[in-house]
Amino acid sequence: MCGIIGILAPEGTEARQQLYDGxxxxxxxxxxxxxxxxxxxxxxxxRKSNGMVNDVFRQHHMELLGGKMGIxxxxxxxxxxxxxxxxxxxxxxxxxxxxxxxxxxxxNAAELLxxxxxxxxxxxxxxxxxxxxxxxxxxxxxxxxxxxxxxxxYLDCEDLFDxxxxxNARAQGSYAAVSVLSGYGILAFRDPLGIRPLxxxxxxxxxxxxxxxxxxxxxxxxxxxxxxxxxxxxxxAVFVDETGLVRRRTCHPSAKLNPCIFExxxxxxxxxxxxxxxxxxxxxxxxxxxxxxxxxxxxxxxxDVVMPIPDSGRISAMEVARTLGVEYRExxxxxxxxxxxxxxxxxxxxxxxxxxxxxxIPHEFEGKRVLLVDDSIVRGNTSRKIVQLARDVGAKExxxxxxxxxxxxxxxYGIDMPAKEEYIAHNRSTDEIAQAIGVDWLIYQSxxxxxxxxxxxxxxxxxxxxxSCFTGTYVCGTITPEYLASVGAARNDGAKxxxxxxxxxxxxxxxx
Numbered sequence: 001m002c003g004i005i006g007i008l009a010p011e012g013t014e015a016r017q018q019l020y021d022g023x024x025x026x027x028x029x030x031x032x033x034x035x036x037x038x039x040x041x042x043x044x045x046x047r048k049s050n051g052m053v054n055d056v057f058r059q060h061h062m063e064l065l066g067g068k069m070g071i072x073x074x075x076x077x078x079x080x081x082x083x084x085x086x087x088x089x090x091x092x093x094x095x096x097x098x099x100x101x102x103x104x105x106x107x108n109a110a111e112l113l114x115x116x117x118x119x120x121x122x123x124x125x126x127x128x129x130x131x132x133x134x135x136x137x138x139x140x141x142x143x144x145x146x147x148x149x150x151x152x153x154y155l156d157c158e159d160l161f162d163x164x165x166x167x168n169a170r171a172q173g174s175y176a177a178v179s180v181l182s183g184y185g186i187l188a189f190r191d192p193l194g195i196r197p198l199x200x201x202x203x204x205x206x207x208x209x210x211x212x213x214x215x216x217x218x219x220x221x222x223x224x225x226x227x228x229x230x231x232x233x234x235x236x237a238v239f240v241d242e243t244g245l246v247r248r249r250t251c252h253p254s255a256k257l258n259p260c261i262f263e264x265x266x267x268x269x270x271x272x273x274x275x276x277x278x279x280x281x282x283x284x285x286x287x288x289x290x291x292x293x294x295x296x297x298x299x300x301x302x303x304d305v306v307m308p309i310p311d312s313g314r315i316s317a318m319e320v321a322r323t324l325g326v327e328y329r330e331x332x333x334x335x336x337x338x339x340x341x342x343x344x345x346x347x348x349x350x351x352x353x354x355x356x357x358x359x360x361i362p363h364e365f366e367g368k369r370v371l372l373v374d375d376s377i378v379r380g381n382t383s384r385k386i387v388q389l390a391r392d393v394g395a396k397e398x399x400x401x402x403x404x405x406x407x408x409x410x411x412x413y414g415i416d417m418p419a420k421e422e423y424i425a426h427n428r429s430t431d432e433i434a435q436a437i438g439v440d441w442l443i444y445q446s447x448x449x450x451x452x453x454x455x456x457x458x459x460x461x462x463x464x465x466x467x468s469c470f471t472g473t474y475v476c477g478t479i480t481p482e483y484l485a486s487v488g489a490a491r492n493d494g495a496k497x498x499x500x501x502x503x504x505x506x507x508x509x510x511x512x
Contacts, residue, residue: 287319
């Protein structure tokens with residue numbers, strides 16, 4: 001999972017500060033690396049490296065990022081990508097000079113890499129499928145020929161959309177992307193199923209001049225003062241040229257919206273709206289339906305207090321407490337400077353992070369029957385440790401509720417979950433999982449209730465979702481057992497630890 005942003009500002013305005021501010025708002029989508037590429041007339045400027053946004057970009061870096069348009073990216077570490085060489089955006093000089101930032105995962109990346117090298121005759125310098133996507137777009141765009149008008153090159157917008165259409169025909173998987181084309185403008189496009197989010201906004205200055213912004217989540221646009229234009233639709237490409245003229249076209253014959261439901265469960269900020277669905281409202285609905293399930297299965301639940309696992313479990317927990325008529329309390333204080341634990345490489349690192357991440361308030365637990373509510377359970381390491389913390393400070397009884405169903409299958413569309421053998425729900429019943437994490441009882445949200453919750457929050461704007469990590473049904477591409485086996489091999493803790501140690505000394509510095 002990553003966060004992307006693309007900006008085209010009016011003439012005489014620098015895009016760099018807005019790119020930086022937008023990436024700060026998207027920091028929750030990636031805490032491993034960050035990057036910005038800007039374009040000043042026909043010159044590109046770049047800064048990218050491992051680290052948080054405010055660590056990667058210092059004042060002297062920002063001063064070099066000149067130009068009215070640019071793109072930015074934040075990344076969390078996926079399998080094999082802990083090196084800063086994998087940080088985005090990526091750049092290629094042909095045709096025209098272009099850079100791209102991508103959120104998602106190409107499920108046919110191996111085949112595409114072979115095509116890019118042997119058929120398109122292009123060079124790929126990293127293991128990132130985002131660089132493959134850039135080169136496919138560049139290759140397809142290179143099939144068109146810009147015309148020369150009064151000594152200046154001119155790229156017809158329809159030719160650009162034709163190139164995106166050919167990209168859509170070749171690429172499988174998920175991709176929300178923003179690209180800057182030197183001398184032309186900003187391109188944003190989304191895969192034909194809209195698995196990963198992408199939204200467009202506009203901000204007018206005092207003279208009525210427009211700044212166009214594309215980002216992974218609406219919160220980045222509203223923070224920058226934009227009015228929402230709308231989501232980039234599945235299979236759609238939107239191009240804003242240097243004059244601010246906007247053109248858009250659906251570049252796939254059978255585009256259909258099937259967004260990833262895990263955005264609403266865990267990744268997206270609650271103040272975002274994705275495809276017309278308020279993430280906050282979706283999590284409220286999840287809590288309501290989870291409480292109704294508790295009342296149905298355990299009418300004499302005996303819960304004294306409901307507590308969230310901060311932060312993503314908080315909204316659902318509040319609604320669980322309200323619906324049950326039980327007191328809601330904050331029992332844990334979170335250290336906000338520790339990253340999300342389930343995406344950290346290596347079991348030892350994750351367990352150490354859990355110990356540093358949450359601290360219980362003892363008097364909130366003493367002698368009470370506590371229901372802990374979290375957004376989901378993946379490996380179970382965090383859950384097990386938290387349950388033990390609650391018992392250590394005097395909880396009389398500890399129950400656990402997950403606002404999502406059991407995670408039992410790999411997510412192949414851009415969320416780097418572990419190998420499925422490392423899921424706590426792998427080959428375990430609910431009672432066995434309860435025993436494994438040390439709770440008195442455990443309840444999961446049903447998939448039907450989860451889908452209904454998100455659908456109701458969006459008032460029916462979206463009715464079908466990618467739920468593959470719960471069901472094993474993949475919405476696009478041919479996901480074979482062999483492919484899933486390769487995903488598992490790359491994502492297990494042993495592979496990640498090896499990748500992390502081998503990349504440790506690699507560093508890429510800004511060339512500007």
